[in-house]
Amino acid sequence: MSSKKEFDIVIAGGGLVGLSLAAVLGKADFQVAVLEARQADFDWPQGSIDLRVYAITRASQALFADAGVWPAVQAKAAPFREMRVWDAGGSGDIHFDSAELGEPYLGHILESRVIEKALLDVVADLPGVNLFCPARIKAFEEQADRQQVELQDGRLLAAKLLVGADGKDSLVRGYAGIHARASDYGQQALVAVISTQYPHEETAWQRFLPSGPLAFLPLTDGRCSIVWSADSDEARRLMELDDAGFCAALGEAFDYRLGKVLDCGERLLFPLRRQYAERYVVPRLALVGDASHVVHPLAGQGVNLGLKDVRELSDTLLQARQKQRDIGSLSVLRRYERARKGDNMATMLVMDGFKHLFGSRVAPLCWARNLGLNLVDAAPPLKNQIMRAAMGL
Ligand SMILES: Cc1cc2nc3c(=O)[nH]c(=O)nc-3n(C[C@H](O)[C@H](O)[C@H](O)COP(=O)(O)OP(=O)(O)OC[C@H]3O[C@@H](n4cnc5c(N)ncnc54)[C@H](O)[C@@H]3O)c2cc1C
CATH class of the missing domain: 3.50.50.60 (FAD/NAD(P)-binding domain)
Structure with a gap:
C-alpha cells in the first residue's frame, strides 16, 4: 500500500x-x-x-495579475481597443470603443x-x-x-x-x-489563423450570419484568429474546401471588411454544446x-x-x-x-x-434585431454598460 x-x-x-x-x-x-x-x-x-486563442476580459487580466502570470504573458497579448458587430441579415451595426469609457482597451487576445x-x-x-x-x-x-x-x-x-x-x-x-x-447546438466552431489584405485595427470583429457568428480576433503579428460557428454540415463543408476556396468563402462571409483573406493555416473544428x-x-x-x-x-x-x-x-x-x-x-x-x-x-x-435571435430568418425578428443593434449603438449609456459587462467589470 x-x-x-x-x-x-x-x-x-x-x-x-x-x-x-x-x-x-x-x-x-x-x-x-x-x-x-x-x-x-x-x-x-x-x-x-x-x-x-482566448479573448481575455479585464477581470481575467486582474486575476492573472494576482496569480503572478500577467507579466510573463503581457508582451504576447494583443490588446483590442474596439469591437464591431454587425448583422448579415440587415443594416444592424454596433461599434464599441474603449476610448468612450476612457479606457485604453477592452481586453486582450491571448494564445491558450x-x-x-x-x-x-x-x-x-x-x-x-x-x-x-x-x-x-x-x-x-x-x-x-x-x-x-x-x-x-x-x-x-x-x-x-x-x-x-x-x-x-x-x-x-x-x-x-x-x-x-x-444540449447540442448542432453547430461546430471552425478555428484558424489567417492573413487579411487590410490591418485588423486592433479591433475584435463579429458578423452574425444566418448559420452562426463569425469572429475575427486581432493577433500581435498582424494576423487574425477566426472562430466561425456554423451548422455542422456547413462547418464540415468549409473544412473540406482547399485553402484558396476557403479564403474566398471566408472573405465573402466577412463582407470583405478587411479586404480579401490572403491565406489561412491549419483549420480545426470544435463541436458546440x-x-x-x-x-x-x-x-x-x-x-x-x-x-x-x-x-x-x-x-x-x-x-x-x-x-x-x-x-x-x-x-x-x-x-x-x-x-x-x-x-x-x-x-x-x-x-x-x-x-x-x-x-x-x-x-x-x-x-x-x-444565437437564436441572430440565427432566425423570420422577418419581424430580423427587423427587430437590426433596429435593436442600431438603437443600442445610438444610446451611449446603454452601450457603455454593455462594454463594461463585456470587460468583466
Ligand atoms: C472554438 C472555441 C473558442 C473559444 N473561445 C473562447 C474565448 O475567446 N474566451 C473564453 O473565455 N473562452 C473561450 N472558449 C471556451 C474555453 O475554451 C473553455 O471555457 C475553457 O477551455 C475551459 O477551461 P477549463 O480549464 O475549465 O477546461 P479544459 O480546458 O477542458 O481543461 C480541463 C483539463 O482537465 C484535464 N482532465 C480532464 N479529465 C481529467 C482526469 N480524469 N484527470 C486529470 N486531468 C483531467 C484535461 O486534460 C484538461 O487539461 C472557447 C471555446 C471554443 C470551443
Whole structure:
C-alpha cells in the first residue's frame, strides 16, 4: 500500500482554470495538488500561433495579475481597443470603443498555450503546489473530514476539498453523481489563423450570419484568429474546401471588411454544446470552469467565467480559513455556489438568446434585431454598460 499524501485541496484538471486556481491558492499558502492527464508540449515552431486563442476580459487580466502570470504573458497579448458587430441579415451595426469609457482597451487576445506555460512556470515555483502529471483520478471517497483520492497508478492523496476542474466531460462531476444538463447546438466552431489584405485595427470583429457568428480576433503579428460557428454540415463543408476556396468563402462571409483573406493555416473544428451542472458543490467537492458550465463561444466568455469561479472559490476558501472553518464543509462551499451559479446561468441564457435571435430568418425578428443593434449603438449609456459587462467589470 502506497503512503498517503495530505493536502488542503486536490484539483483534478490542470487546464487554464485548474492551474489558475492552483496559482492563486498556492500564493495564499494553501497546500495544493493538481492532477493533469495531458503532458503539455511547449516546443512550438518560431512564428506559429496556437489555434486556441482566448479573448481575455479585464477581470481575467486582474486575476492573472494576482496569480503572478500577467507579466510573463503581457508582451504576447494583443490588446483590442474596439469591437464591431454587425448583422448579415440587415443594416444592424454596433461599434464599441474603449476610448468612450476612457479606457485604453477592452481586453486582450491571448494564445491558450502561452497562458498555460506561464501558469505552469508560476506553480512550479510555489512550494505549496504539487503538480502530478500525467495523472488521472481512478476513484475518490469521502472519509470523515477528508476526501481520499486514488490515482490510476495506485497513488493515494487526501485533502479537505476536491475540486473538479476537469472540463466539460468532467469525471469528478460524474463520480460525484452531479447531473449535467446538456444540449447540442448542432453547430461546430471552425478555428484558424489567417492573413487579411487590410490591418485588423486592433479591433475584435463579429458578423452574425444566418448559420452562426463569425469572429475575427486581432493577433500581435498582424494576423487574425477566426472562430466561425456554423451548422455542422456547413462547418464540415468549409473544412473540406482547399485553402484558396476557403479564403474566398471566408472573405465573402466577412463582407470583405478587411479586404480579401490572403491565406489561412491549419483549420480545426470544435463541436458546440451548452451544458450546466445542477449543483456546483457537495460536501468536500466543488466544480469550476467547464466542469460546471459550457457556453456558446460567440462572446468568448467560457474561460472568463471559469476565472470568475476561481476568484470566488479562492475568496470563499480564504475567508473560511481565516474564520477557522472547515474549507470542505457544505455550508462554506454553498457561498461559492450561490455567488457563481446565477451569473454563469445568466451568461449562458444570453448567449443562447443571441444565437437564436441572430440565427432566425423570420422577418419581424430580423427587423427587430437590426433596429435593436442600431438603437443600442445610438444610446451611449446603454452601450457603455454593455462594454463594461463585456470587460468583466
Ligand atoms: C472554438 C472555441 C473558442 C473559444 N473561445 C473562447 C474565448 O475567446 N474566451 C473564453 O473565455 N473562452 C473561450 N472558449 C471556451 C474555453 O475554451 C473553455 O471555457 C475553457 O477551455 C475551459 O477551461 P477549463 O480549464 O475549465 O477546461 P479544459 O480546458 O477542458 O481543461 C480541463 C483539463 O482537465 C484535464 N482532465 C480532464 N479529465 C481529467 C482526469 N480524469 N484527470 C486529470 N486531468 C483531467 C484535461 O486534460 C484538461 O487539461 C472557447 C471555446 C471554443 C470551443
